[in-house]
Amino acid sequence: MRLGAAALASASLLVLAPSGPPPATVLPARLADTGGGSQLITAEAPRPDATSGTLTWWDLRGGRWVRSGSAPARFGARGLVEGGARLQGTNTTPTGLYELPYAFGTRAAPRGTSMPYRRVTKDSWWCQDNASRSYNRWTEPRPADCRAKESEHLITYTGQYAHALVIGFNYERPVRGRGAGIFLHVNGKGPTAGCISVPKEAMRHLLTWANPARAPHIAIGTTTGTTTITRY
16 A cells, blocks of 8 residues: 555665674564564564654574664554554554565566566556455456455556565455555655555665575564564
8 A cells, every 4th residue: 555656766775784783682583483484574663653664684594683784664654553453544554473475566576586576567456445355465457346446556656666575464364454455665755554665776675685485574563662573
């Protein structure tokens, strides 16, 4: 879900950081669960009502989590909320630990991308209609039971969806009314309608970094409060 159709590039700087603090203090080591793989993305906001924070990607090397890169991140216009309690249309980013099923984009995958990648066409839609059998799914073309006004025509967002990763929120067994179309994508002009966004160069780098054989996950949460990231 997006907050407006305009897509403007961010001037924020991607920071690559191959080293970091001792392994006992790094963020992944303090999480309740990292998904069982050897790659992890953390998206952390300072508090539940924040609309910006930090996205960091990590590699597990020799039993130690090592920070591989970091970038400023944007969250929902109304902050973050516990994923299991989220309601559709609230402009909030769901907290929790999620898989990353596949990548997509209006542009070709960056060279070196190994994640499954779907190229957006004029017939590509993300169904957000609670009454549809295709709720919270990519559809091509849009099925008759999925109303256009309740869905996203992906090609409309040429900038934000130049490159993106699907976040597996409410995806495996969708609960109607909880929310659909939560992605990690390129920055637009401000906060999102529930997704996470980063500068375009960071998004391109993430696609060449993520390796499906290493089961990458994303942990989303806050530094403080009931949605603290270390719960997940």
